[in-house]
Amino acid sequence: MSYSSLPEDVLEHVFSFVQSDKDRNVISLVCKSWYEIERWCRRRIFVGNCYAVSPRMAIRRFPEVRSVELKGKPHFADFNLVPEGWGGYVYPWIRAMAGGYPWLEELKLKRMVVTDESLELIAKSLKNFKVLVLSSCEGFSTHGLAAIAADCKNLKELDLWESDVEDPSGNWLSKFPDTCTSLVSLNIACLGSEVSFSALERLVVRCPNLRTLRLNRAVPLEKLAHLLRQAPQLVELGTGTYSADLRPDIFSNLAGAFSGCKELKSLSGFWDVVPAYLPAVYSVCSGLTTLNLSYATIQSPDLIKLVSQCPKLQCLWVLDYIEDSGLEALAATCKDLRELRVFPSEPFGDEPNVSLTEQGLVLVSEGCPKLESVLYFCRRMSNDALVTIAKNRPSMIRFRLCIIDPQTPDYLTLEPLDVGFGAIVQHCKDLRRLSLSGLLTDRVFEYIGTYAKKLEMLSVAFAGESDLGLHHVLSGCDSLRKLEIMDCPFGDKALLANAAKLETMRSLWMSSCSVSFEACKLLGQKMPRLNVEVIDESGPPDSRPELPVKKLYIYRTVTGRRIDMPGFVWNVGEDSALRLS
Amino acid sequence: MIHMMMELQLGLALPSIATTHHVRGFEFDLNNSYVYEPKDSDPSSWNINSYFGSSASVPGKCSTTNSSNGNKKRSCDDAFDYEQVRAVPPRTLPLFNWNSRYPDDEDDPRDLDNNSSFGSNKTVDDEDGVHVVGWPPIKNWRKKLCHQQHHIPGGRVKNNQAVVANNGSACGGRQSNSMYVKVKMEGVAIARKIDLTLYDSFETLTNTLIGMFGLWLEDSYDYQLTYQDREGDWLIAKDVPWSFEQEYSWTLVMLALQNFHSNSATPQFVQERRLIH
Numbered sequence: 001m002s003y004s005s006l007p008e009d010v011l012e013h014v015f016s017f018v019q020s021d022k023d024r025n026v027i028s029l030v031c032k033s034w035y036e037i038e039r040w041c042r043r044r045i046f047v048g049n050c051y052a053v054s055p056r057m058a059i060r061r062f063p064e065v066r067s068v069e070l071k072g073k074p075h076f077a078d079f080n081l082v083p084e085g086w087g088g089y090v091y092p093w094i095r096a097m098a099g100g101y102p103w104l105e106e107l108k109l110k111r112m113v114v115t116d117e118s119l120e121l122i123a124k125s126l127k128n129f130k131v132l133v134l135s136s137c138e139g140f141s142t143h144g145l146a147a148i149a150a151d152c153k154n155l156k157e158l159d160l161w162e163s164d165v166e167d168p169s170g171n172w173l174s175k176f177p178d179t180c181t182s183l184v185s186l187n188i189a190c191l192g193s194e195v196s197f198s199a200l201e202r203l204v205v206r207c208p209n210l211r212t213l214r215l216n217r218a219v220p221l222e223k224l225a226h227l228l229r230q231a232p233q234l235v236e237l238g239t240g241t242y243s244a245d246l247r248p249d250i251f252s253n254l255a256g257a258f259s260g261c262k263e264l265k266s267l268s269g270f271w272d273v274v275p276a277y278l279p280a281v282y283s284v285c286s287g288l289t290t291l292n293l294s295y296a297t298i299q300s301p302d303l304i305k306l307v308s309q310c311p312k313l314q315c316l317w318v319l320d321y322i323e324d325s326g327l328e329a330l331a332a333t334c335k336d337l338r339e340l341r342v343f344p345s346e347p348f349g350d351e352p353n354v355s356l357t358e359q360g361l362v363l364v365s366e367g368c369p370k371l372e373s374v375l376y377f378c379r380r381m382s383n384d385a386l387v388t389i390a391k392n393r394p395s396m397i398r399f400r401l402c403i404i405d406p407q408t409p410d411y412l413t414l415e416p417l418d419v420g421f422g423a424i425v426q427h428c429k430d431l432r433r434l435s436l437s438g439l440l441t442d443r444v445f446e447y448i449g450t451y452a453k454k455l456e457m458l459s460v461a462f463a464g465e466s467d468l469g470l471h472h473v474l475s476g477c478d479s480l481r482k483l484e485i486m487d488c489p490f491g492d493k494a495l496l497a498n499a500a501k502l503e504t505m506r507s508l509w510m511s512s513c514s515v516s517f518e519a520c521k522l523l524g525q526k527m528p529r530l531n532v533e534v535i536d537e538s539g540p541p542d543s544r545p546e547l548p549v550k551k552l553y554i555y556r557t558v559t560g561r562r563i564d565m566p567g568f569v570w571n572v573g574e575d576s577a578l579r580l581s
Numbered sequence: 582m583i584h585m586m587m588e589l590q591l592g593l594a595l596p597s598i599a600t601t602h603h604v605r606g607f608e609f610d611l612n613n614s615y616v617y618e619p620k621d622s623d624p625s626s627w628n629i630n631s632y633f634g635s636s637a638s639v640p641g642k643c644s645t646t647n648s649s650n651g652n653k654k655r656s657c658d659d660a661f662d663y664e665q666v667r668a669v670p671p672r673t674l675p676l677f678n679w680n681s682r683y684p685d686d687e688d689d690p691r692d693l694d695n696n697s698s699f700g701s702n703k704t705v706d707d708e709d710g711v712h713v714v715g716w717p718p719i720k721n722w723r724k725k726l727c728h729q730q731h732h733i734p735g736g737r738v739k740n741n742q743a744v745v746a747n748n749g750s751a752c753g754g755r756q757s758n759s760m761y762v763k764v765k766m767e768g769v770a771i772a773r774k775i776d777l778t779l780y781d782s783f784e785t786l787t788n789t790l791i792g793m794f795g796l797w798l799e800d801s802y803d804y805q806l807t808y809q810d811r812e813g814d815w816l817i818a819k820d821v822p823w824s825f826e827q828e829y830s831w832t833l834v835m836l837a838l839q840n841f842h843s844n845s846a847t848p849q850f851v852q853e854r855r856l857i858h
Contacts, residue, residue, distance in 0.1 A: 076715060078718070078720045078721070079714075079715040079720070080721065081715040136720075162720065271726075343723065344717065347717045347719055347724075348710045377717065402717055402718060404717050406713070406716060435718075459718075461716060461718075462716075486716070487713070
């Protein structure tokens, strides 16, 4: 009996064990019947670029999906490089899914423009809606949230991670009906204004399965203890403001409440932190695996005291107040550390305000054998340090280094940091994400093209000398999906010569480089399955063809040019004959 | 002319299931290009796969099968004419050097406005100071909080020194926006305390101080405002812009009205720890 004659439902059952998108895609290519079976039983789709495919197409191909994840704006939108109104509207998707996926349960959006209208449509049309994650989204207000709260009877998760929410007065939290007891995760950390504490408390009390609660800054510290006592089963907690009058009764109340939370594994929040109140969390430190102190303006000694009590820590986000000495303590205590992110306390100052250097990162790379993901802002670096880090941690997967001053050379030798980053890509063979900074020539790109075969995302700024740099990356990085470049002298040659490569990638962003309008046009005309979009707020780019385009965003798509481009975005290709749907 | 060169160098091989495929470097030319015709009746079938999934596997993926790097480099050099590529010398900021790429475009009067800076990212002057848009790569969300924290006295931190504000500033959960500093006048035993945030210029500050110490305004020209910064150096207050003063005023240890006619180099009084309310 050959495998192809297995009954459909058996195959479907087998396929149900295959969760990864990549594997599912491969399954669908085996033969027509597998393609058919697979598409009817796929329950989850991830669309990394909402403009790569149309919602109608997605629904037609996969009719029984329960979970959709979409991403909108390019990553550099996080840093103000994408003008307001660029796009990334989710409404067309929601409208299509309201009809096409009436049983949709989960929607996860990143960098998209969501409107109250969209949220209201979700609430009205999707009867089994359970999970809403809005990560770095904008365009909606608490009115929309009120609709979700009121009408999604089975809501389990509402996560507003770092979204920009308008907050006209109104008490959206109290719109959760008394019958709603299903909440498992609530993250409102990004909300600017107060929520009704009594509504919050009542909600917490009636949801026994609540595992994640991330409060916003407006929730006072004096009330935190009260909440914790109602939800001792919490696994993840984000505090509100972490300051109060120094009073022993507040402290002991808080410490007592924390000690009752035996399941707590993740802590965040800590706005306006008063160090005197930090010891209140000491009782949970031994079980903590994630600690986000990236908004906590406390200094190294207090940070050391805290971190030294967290031997199980796997993920630490912290400000550079931790300094090298704090990182040394981290390296000594947290042997299970996988991820470290160090953010700058004063990124726009000219002088270093803290004693955080490359040494801190070297120490962590030495002391933490499982370290695989790094985001590090600092003001100086050396090739030696990078080589050491690379040799210490060949299992590194994500390495993002931001030396704050552009084009800073090796501070010891004054040479470019090519060799250092070269060592990173050479030793860390599984590296998937890399962000470069410092003084860099074309050489570093030669290393990257040669060694970084698993690299999927590369971020570059103020680096390189010529088109050769870009050519090395486009021709050498076999797994490259996303490339984002700002302020580099890369022009037409490398782009045109590697045109075909662009169809194998999700997207390419180039701003303040040297790409001519003519080259963009040529690319757009010759590559019908790419959208070549020029962003220029000062006027039509072809009116000044002698100037390089300011911002260029190229992405593959099967739907041709998008119809929601604002006036400052130009699609510089002929209409594709391959337009589908 | 330029167009023709570009056309010749355009690498147009499209990914294909049917044929093995090389993405070459620069010697790939237009004549060998072809348009991909999918065999499947649904032309978008396998293509769409690439869009569903975190790491799409595109069959026949574009990778060079020239295994040795030497090959790649050679082909690159040949077509690229490496020597002709002008290496841009290392630079501090990218605002200045790229005119060399467009040698015919000199002193175009239209270049006077914002659009003209070749390849340069716009610089903005906002509450963060003058900086390049998009750099350093910090999310708005975090930047906003950076600012809010700075306006809390003690949001600034000195290396490993116990900052007074640790215990003081955040008390009550309210952000204290006053900046009290001690002021001593040369020759006067008793020091006074003032809130720096109440003043918007040196003139008003000085005049108030003069009044506080009971001097006549005419005499005020004999006196000069100095302050001690965190390194312990005495500096003349007027040398520094007022906004800087406000921003960094926590470093002010002491304001001293110093008599010009005095011969002493530094004010002669006991150094006091700064007092921030």
